[in-house]
Amino acid sequence: MSRKPLLIIFITVFVDLLGFGIVLPLLPRYAEHFLPAVERVQDSTVSDAGAATEPAATDTAVAHGEFSFTAHRNRRAGLILGCLMASFSAMQFLFAPLWGMLSDRIGRRPVLLVGLAGSTIFYALFALVTQWGNSGPILGLSPLVWLFVTRIGAGISGATIPTAQAYIADCTDESSRGKGMAIIGAAFGIGFTFGPLLGSLFVPNQLNAAPSPAPGYVAAVLSGLAFIFGFTSLPESRKLGVTGHASTHGWLKIGAMPRVLSHRVLGPIILAVFLTTFAFAQFETTLAMLTKRLGVDDRGNFYVFAYIGLVLTLAQGILVRRLIPRLGEYRMALVGVVLMTVGLLLISQTAYRAQTLRQIGDQVASFDIKDAVAVFRSEQANSSRTDQEFLSELAASKGWTLPTLPAGTEYRIDANKPQLIVAERGSNSWSPLWTLVFVLPVVVIGFSATTPALQAMLSLSSGNDEQGEVLGVGQSISSLARIAGPVVGMTLQDRNLAFPYWAAAGLMAIGILMVARLKQVIPARTIPASPSQSTH
Template identity: 30%
Template sequence: MKARLPFIFIIITMMLNSIGIGLILPVMPSLITELTGGSISSAALWGGVLATTYAVMQFFMGPTLGNLSDRYGRRPILLISLVAMGLDYILLSLAGTIWWLFAGRVIAGITGATFSTASAYIADISAPEKRAANFGLIGAAFGVGFIIGPAIGGFLGEIGPRVPFMAAAVVALGNATLGYFVLPETLPQSKRRTFDWTRANPLGALMSIRKIPNLTGLVVVFLIFTISHQVYPSVWSYYTIERFDFTPKMIGASLGAFGFFMAIIQGGVIRMIIPKLGEMRTAMWGMGLNFVVFILVAFLGEVWMLFALMPLMTLGAIAGPALQGIMSKLVDDDAQGELQGIFASVTGIALILSPITMTSIFKYFTDSDAPYYLPGAPFLASSLLEISAMALLFVIAKRIWGTAATPAQ
């Protein structure tokens, strides 16, 4: 059991990181309106700015922290990040201005970019044949945390919009304390290397896209799909407040339910659908389903309809792994790692672009001088993105394989 403690700690760390993110989601609209004195429409735009800022820092600092861990070891980078994250949550709980909150999200983006370091730690302590399965457990832990976090955050948010930040600080600092006692270093001095800024370039993976035939168009499809599907975390809290007058508790409950269905889809349903339909048909059906569901969500009139549609909202996410599967079959075995780097970079760009885009659309159509009041407008924008990605995939498939039903049908 003692030998398993470091592995268990990393899994718990990723889950607690996810819980920390989820804790604050239900109360961000309330805190922003408190700090700015504006409407929920204006708060949404600020929320988009804050989310994009966080994503930018994650995008650029993820490779940097990973490379720093190659130089100084995994343990110090992980522990320092956890302590800094806990202190940042305290800073956020005390925010007196929106710029204070902005500075806090910058720090949060830096300290939260520990996924690459955690993955490197898992690689250090795992046998080669078990690494893929253990990496999967990191993703599963993150998903479980995102179910628990919003639910707890919504409950605590009923006490006050700053309480979840305090709870997140306790979680992070408690985890750092645990790690101090149970987390050994896994990278010996003999295997450490000099830090090199050129190897910490997050855009480096994108430069290799042109080396792989037929990949560029499919990467564009994946980018459009990811931007579209990120509409849910980008505007969910603001949309549900504006459309259904949700309280933090209801926002937390709805996000928890969404996470629950997503875990079912990602954990089991995908494994049944893709083998039966093949990657191409799965991607097409997934994006087609998203197109329809986004339109339905845009015009929802009752709360029960929102919850009833959640299984279909999350089912549409199957298009993402299907697209990744299509691209992986175009790449040689010795370039699969490079392809994963491309996926990470593209996802990072989508996480930067989607929040600011979707919240800007939300503000435009919910402002007092909006030409047409429609809180669900971001979902209509996503539906257009989905049908565009679907059409582009169809054209690419016809060009590469001569039919839209391959590879693997």
């Protein structure tokens, strides 16, 4: 096996994935920024005099100490954002098999280069839309429509990962195939770690700052460099007249799905794959909006995603790889789904707390305390009353009922304007963001353990003559989950910050039951023998 082609394909895929890691954390935030203009156009009404009347902006920021929330959005916003996030995966679902079949005919190299060129174009278009969108419609279309165009184009262009896997299959023998395929996983992990870190250099550290086009341009430059490098250095892996490793085994596997799903062993594994991927897709696509509700700016959001990428890389490259031979695929999958369930429940509690603070903040922000605060400030020099004592007296005199706050928070008077806000108590209080930082690895490690274990169980439970068909069905099911997850997750999050994580945890609880019952039907080789059993 020559290492040079593998090194070249690694560099090519890695540089392209850096761009993907830059754009993904920003996409829902940028799209939300352009939502109000769309809603104002769509919801315009006509007055009796015949003049078009626009309603007030549907997106207003309400600051509550370190919390900053979007208080009012159109009820369709979550569905729109979910469809935007899902459009990329939908195009990959449709075009990955087509690119693979085309590469079987014309070679891997031209398909990979077309994909890189397309990524360059659509990342650049993403930057242009971000830059021009603040001025209104672009060529008669709203910026949000153009964002859909950029994601659909990027999804079509980025659907060449299976072709890259076929390239590796062409360059490796059976004994080194596994190590070769690990290159793609390594490129993903490192790209998702360093892409957000690189992107953080090009966004402001202000929560309500306008979207910056710089990350899109950086992503376009990176994909362009990957194209140039591939064009000048990447050799063709398929030899003319030689039958290579087919990158697909039919298109979409629709016909094989009923047979595989009805199989007593393969069916539960496939459904467990769907539930796991669906739950994780809800988590990863809603995370950027959750961090925004927790007061994290775009730069801090990049750091959160880089942190996830680092945990994912370490978990897949070190922890899971060493534990699977010891625990076996079944126990590894069971541990993974339990960790995911626990982690999602913990995240839901963090989101629920933020949602509660959001609702309380919206309620008390309307209290008129301007005149009373002016008197309180003038008397404060000769009084020992705290903000809390003053607010309690004011509420009693006005007949207001101040909602009960979660532990660790308190009411305060905004230092910049006479408005009641909610803030963390004390200077060293434990913020929801730090709670999230400690909880995220539980979900990520759980997913890192579950995915390879279930894929291995799927392969080990299939006959040698049906590996391609069964694994193809598994890939199609995963793709469908990645399409449905963002739509459901973003729609639920629009109702309540905690809903997508409660729903995902509920799905993973079902996943625990499904994986647990696999012990009775899967081949014994996926469960290591106990010491007493292995002595004879």
